[in-house]
Amino acid sequence: MTERRLSRRDLFRLGLVAGPASLAVACGWDGGPTLRPTLRAASLLNDWVGEKVLLRPGHLAPTYPRRARTPEGAFPAYSISRPLPTLEDPDEWTLEVGGLVKTPMSLTLEMIQALPRLTYTVKHHCVEGWTAIATWTGAPLSAVLAMVEPTAAARYLRFDSFDRGYSNGWDMASAHHPQTILAYAWNDRPLTPAHGAPLRLYSPLKLGYKLTKFLTGITFTAERPGGYWEDQGYPWLGGV
């Protein structure tokens, strides 16, 4: 048959039907068992580009004046546990740093606070699409790296927490970034449970779900660690 048989009017009708029909195909589909692995593979490609191409080790995220801060009540604070996870005995808390390192360490909060101190006012990017600005104070993670000395085999870091097993995997390049800190203060005051007391990971170069709160340990690994949200399908790198 030739397209001559399709009159202009028929074509118009077809267009009216085909437009909505093609949109209806979407229907909240996540790819199903067939396409979901392909999408995850594409996500790994994006992680690679994010880490190897777009991440510039010396490039600092923009900082803001303190007056640009988000009103404190409007800064969302997420956690897995309800109510907020808290320590029974805060004095007993230590950060266990181990895995593929030359010198495993057990750090108290005092030891971490005695390390070089970095304070910045930066924008927090949530994977959901919102942003909020706050001031964070902590010890550069690179200072801890220098103390424990990761071995040549160490390629990743796993951050563990006491928030019902919430954990994260990080790439080494982001861990070495000068703005990556172990934060113990928020808006010039000691960290509150809502923001991950006593210690949380912070960086303006990662999405919020990569910034593990309620830290208990850092483990250096050769294999890429999973994570609470990453295992469910969220992008692994989470770099901004």
Place this chain on the structure above:
Amino acid sequence: MSDDSPPVAPPPAASPPEPRLAEPPADLPSDDPPAAALAEAAEEIATAAPAPAPKHAPEPEPVAGKRPLVHRHHWIVRLAHWANAVLLAGMIASGLQIYGAFTHFGPRGRTYFPNPFDGKSFPHWSRLGGWLAGGLNWHFALAWPFVVTGLVYLLYMFFSGEWRTLLFRPRDVPRAWQMQLYYLKLRKEHPPQGKHNALQKGAYSFILVLGVLSVASGFAIYKPAQLSWLTAFFGGYELARYWHFWAVFLFLAFTLVHVSLVLLVDPASLRAMITGWYRGRFPSHD
């Protein structure tokens, strides 16, 4: 479609279809302007009445074979066009899914930017991904072929010289005005045109710029810290996300007008975009 497959009557390349340029007024079905046809078609669909015969004078149905069959679109252009249609639909549907995770624009704790969809999610049928992570994975996976297709198309247009038939330039401003007058029935004769008329050039140039801006604002949202210069260009993360969102509705508006005009004004161009061969009333080359 083998009955009039292109190789049977390849157009002689030596003689350009010059007459087409010169004779549009007589050639155009002036009794069937787009607006009238649109209204008629809409009315017909509304009443669902069978339409055995049109009320107006017999439609000047172009007789097959009378017009020369000309090659109008290179396969790269056709491939890019249809790949783009599918990819853009996927990008938009997954983007609407992502939007549902935070249905406002602007920083937390401040007045949100004006947005008729503030606080609203888009209907389930329009979304791709199922949940935020699914939407993100679709969006970031489709972004690569979307960008590559766009680049291949732009490179082809540049190196083939085809960009001359499509790029809207200052001299097209008065021509676009004349074309608009014609569509508004304030001018009787169809202004002379090449492969595209000045309004088409404007629309197609605009949509290419929109595509580039969408990709650029997408990267600005994707890596606001690493690409902070790009994010700053769009006025910051929140505004980049805002513009990225509005691009959706410009794409949808363009698509609606584009498809309507193809079907109402020059249905032969649909075939040309599928097979590459065109037997219609407009010139196929500048």
